[in-house]
Amino acid sequence: MAIDLHKYANPTRFLRIANAIFPWSIVTTVVLLATGLYLGLFVSPADYQQGETVRIMFVHVPAAWMAMSVYSMMAVSSAAGLIWKHPVADLSAKAAAPIGACFTFLALVTGSLWGQPMWGAYWVWDARLTSMLILLFLYLGYMAVWGSFEDQSKAAKAAAILVLIGAINIPIIKFSVDWWNTLHQPASVATMDGPKIHSSILTPLLIMGLGYTSLFVTIFIIRVRTEILGRRLRMLRVNQLQE
Amino acid sequence: MNEFFEMGGYGNFIWSSYGLSAGVLIFLVIISVRQLRQVERDLAPLEETRRSFRKRPVKEGATS
Amino acid sequence: MTRKRRRLYIVVAAMTVLGLAAGLVLMSFEDSLVFFHSPSDLVEKPVPEGRTFRLGGLVEEGSFKKSGVEITFRVTDLAESVDVQFRGLVPDLFREGQGVVAEGQMNENGIFVASNVLAKHDENYMPPEVAESLKKAGNWKPKEDKQ
Numbered sequence: 426m427a428i429d430l431h432k433y434a435n436p437t438r439f440l441r442i443a444n445a446i447f448p449w450s451i452v453t454t455v456v457l458l459a460t461g462l463y464l465g466l467f468v469s470p471a472d473y474q475q476g477e478t479v480r481i482m483f484v485h486v487p488a489a490w491m492a493m494s495v496y497s498m499m500a501v502s503s504a505a506g507l508i509w510k511h512p513v514a515d516l517s518a519k520a521a522a523p524i525g526a527c528f529t530f531l532a533l534v535t536g537s538l539w540g541q542p543m544w545g546a547y548w549v550w551d552a553r554l555t556s557m558l559i560l561l562f563l564y565l566g567y568m569a570v571w572g573s574f575e576d577q578s579k580a581a582k583a584a585a586i587l588v589l590i591g592a593i594n595i596p597i598i599k600f601s602v603d604w605w606n607t608l609h610q611p612a613s614v615a616t617m618d619g620p621k622i623h624s625s626i627l628t629p630l631l632i633m634g635l636g637y638t639s640l641f642v643t644i645f646i647i648r649v650r651t652e653i654l655g656r657r658l659r660m661l662r663v664n665q666l667q668e
Numbered sequence: 669m670n671e672f673f674e675m676g677g678y679g680n681f682i683w684s685s686y687g688l689s690a691g692v693l694i695f696l697v698i699i700s701v702r703q704l705r706q707v708e709r710d711l712a713p714l715e716e717t718r719r720s721f722r723k724r725p726v727k728e729g730a731t732s
Numbered sequence: 733m734t735r736k737r738r739r740l741y742i743v744v745a746a747m748t749v750l751g752l753a754a755g756l757v758l759m760s761f762e763d764s765l766v767f768f769h770s771p772s773d774l775v776e777k778p779v780p781e782g783r784t785f786r787l788g789g790l791v792e793e794g795s796f797k798k799s800g801v802e803i804t805f806r807v808t809d810l811a812e813s814v815d816v817q818f819r820g821l822v823p824d825l826f827r828e829g830q831g832v833v834a835e836g837q838m839n840e841n842g843i844f845v846a847s848n849v850l851a852k853h854d855e856n857y858m859p860p861e862v863a864e865s866l867k868k869a870g871n872w873k874p875k876e877d878k879q
Binding site: 470545592 | 851
Binding site: 471476477478480481484485488523524527530531534535538539541542640643644647648650651654655657658661662664665 | 675676677678681682684685686688689692693696697700701703704707708710711714715717718
């Protein structure tokens with residue numbers, strides 16, 4: 426297993442696979458987002474309670490899903506970076522962070538724009554909203570750590586430790602709505618007794634979710650490539666100075 | 669058509685959610701592509717000199 | 733290999749300790765992590781008169797009354813219920829049978845005087861026709877609302 430992973434951790438091999446996926450990820454992103462938006466805005470019905478505002482769900486929920494799954498992916502790859510010193514692991518986490526931060530920001534803002542008309546408040550300090558805000562700060566802190574070290578391997582280590590400490594927040598976000606009374610409603614899709622959303626609303630939501638995932642993959646490939654080339658650039662510059 | 673944009677009176681909230689999401693994500697794509705182009709531009713001359721340095725002695729592809 | 737093994741153990745051990753510590757902290761701060769108290773909570777642990785807190789539950793069916801700008805309704809968790817008084821505008825989602833969270837204080841008559849009312853919605857989403865036909869078919873499950 427470890428050997429196998431190392432094969433993929435090799436930067437050139439990683440880039441070759443990423444490059445092969447890239448055109449496909451662009452196509453699937455465009456197709457899924459176009460379909461999702463069409464179904465979400467034109468086909469799906471208004472909700473029996475929330476009326477048209479339910480459409481905010483199609484941009485809010487996928488952003489929130491991505492915010493948490495991108496962070497989880499960063500935690501796994503940072504752990505791999507710390508333990509096995511994979512060359513690409515730390516760079517993957519670093520490349521993913523700004524994307525995750527954008528998703529988190531969007532989940533917070535679209536949630537706020539949904540909260541005002543439905544709940545009657547843009548913001549409340551309940552456990553779900555607060556833990557999501559903490560997630561945004563974790564992303565920003567992570568990016569700041571990378572920026573504040575001259576030595577990249579030290580930066581990688583410090584950033585990885587930060588991500589792993591912050592990973593505690595992920596189950597807290599997920600279960601906050603079950604553990605404590607919150608204004609935010611409990612889970613609708615990933616529940617023990619199946620989704621609580623009618624298929625006409627669930628379908629566009631899932632398609633948007635896949636579209637956001639695919640968009641993540643696309644941007645991620647661009648950013649990982651940037652990170653790998655950036656590392657090579659630094660290496661060559663150092664070599665040049667020595668010669 | 670107007671009815672569609674009004675969204676039952678919630679148009680402001682709905683369209684700003686969609687607009688902001690599109691804006692932020694498109695901005696992220698543009699920034700990411702620009703950063704990649706920048707690195708590629710910076711890297712090109714260095715790779716060039718490196719290649720000319722070791723023209724014959726080392727075979728192509730052994731460097732990465 | 734052994735160094736990798738050791739780093740693996742360190743990371744796993746650190747994460748376990750961290751997780752336990754976080755769990756303990758959250759358990760001890762339970763009270764302040766709760767956004768609102770239910771009517772049953774109030775029976776169990778009454779909040780002193782005049783202290784501001786949030787009360788949450790469902791707006792009891794048939795309890796909503798409006799006189800001028802003042803509205804009254806009952807908040808229930810299907811076991812206990814509390815009378816609420818409020819002056820002002822309620823959110824669009826506020827309606828009987830739906831979730832509500834009110835911020836305010838108990839007065840001397842045991843009535844909750846709210847200074848702010850928020851609507852809380854549940855996790856079910858469906859088109860109106862589906863809701864209608866579910867009600868007709870008698871499949872409408874009364875909300876098994878969270879504690």
